[in-house]
Amino acid sequence: MPEEEPTAASSDPAVLLAEMAKKVITSLAELDMPVSAEVRAALRVVPRHLFLPGVPLERAYTLDAIVLKRDETGVSISSVSAPTVIAAMLDQLQVKPGHRILEIGSGGYNASLLQELVGDTGQVVSVDIDPDVVARARQSLTAAGYPDVTVRCADGEFGVTDLAPFDRIIVTVGAWDLPPAWSEQLAEGGRLVVPLRMRGLTRSIVFERENGHLADRGYELCGFVPMQGIGERRERLVSLHGEDIRLRLDDDQQADADGLRAALTTPRAEAWSGTTVGKNTRFDGLHLWLSMALPDFGLLAATKEARKRGLVAHSWGLGIPTALDGASFAYLTFRATSTARERFEFGAYGHGPDAERIAQRMVSHVRSWDGTSLNARITAYPAGTPDEQLPAGALVLNKRRARITISWPDRVDTR
Secondary structure, three states: OOOOOOOOOOOHHHHHHHHHHHHHHHHHHHHOOOOOHHHHHHOOOOOOOHHOOOOHHHHHHHOOOEEEOOOOOEEEEEEOOOOOHHHHHHHHOOOOOEEEEEEEEEOOOHHHHHHHHHHHOEEEEEEEHHHHHHHHHHHHHHOOOOOOEEEOOOHHOOHHHHHHOOOEEEEEEEOOOOOOHHHHHHEEEEEEEEEEEEEEEEEEEEEEEEEEEEEEEEEOOOOOOOOOOOOOOEEEEEEEEOOOOOHHHHHHHHOOHHHHHHHHOOOOOEEEEEEEEOOOOOOOHHHHHHHHHOOOOOEEOHHHHHHHHHOOOOOOOOOOOEEEEOOOEEEEEEOOOOOOOOOEEEEEEEEEOOOOHHHHHHHHHHHHHHOOOOOOEEEEEEEEOOOOHOOOOOOEEEOEEEEEEEEEEOOOOOO
């Protein structure tokens, strides 16, 4: 049956829910990410506003992530994710009726969608380390008609041993590492979906066990509040211009803070790659490629005010890929190739004493990008796995509990 067209704008939750579901499905289809009929049906049923206490009704049904709690520094530590991200991850999870599901990072809304997917014969277990989040999730789930979801207050690092194994595990907080419990508590043939942070870039990765490690079965761009508890590892922020321009560093990346602050005040150098993309073309694969190709890498986080004042050229929400070299840096940029603005050329803006050289270095890596966004292979091995057992030529990120390898096996490495 064709989907019904919502009527005029309304404050009726049923109308707002139908409108939201339609927008989610359309938005993901435009990104070539079709959503299964089962996920579409669940989106049309669960009343999202019941999981957002104190949020205006119309706001509850927008396509934005909504922050519910911040820590003492203002960093978001609890939110209800954007419904497009939720739908995409549920589609990655491939839930079937009767499945036993573990959700790490609660809130209630995603758990209620999972309960719709597993049906009366399945089980959903949701765990969160924050007692406030757990209490709110329990109350919201009951109000929305999903009292059978099991909600526990515990550190998701350890899973839920007494209820394992699980057919599916979904992590709804940003994870820097892959704790062994998540793999150990997967049933045979199980699937883990986790927003994994790698050098500051987060990808929602589908993992399945394969010969003693976790092999990816695809991934998508996403962003999440960071995981708390024993497995927590926040990014490091280096201020380059107060709160308006900051450099985000992850893993073991280092930066000369004083030198980079001084560099920002110097005239910029430009370098252009000749590599172009069409309007509305995905290029998040370029960001991943640069993060792995550049030995010293960070993300430049700038406010719109900083851009308006001409301090930087862009203020992308997820951060601007940036090459670091002592007291110099260069960040990714682009320009329209014509007044029609149908195609855009990538380049780099450099600052500091070696601005031209580092900008040219970034541009050389842009040229070596193969133009794709989803063809990297991301594999997780237990910590301590010998180098000779890892894929040849892969970049290796050493976490506390795992060794993550990223490679492009279908291309010639020109780094």
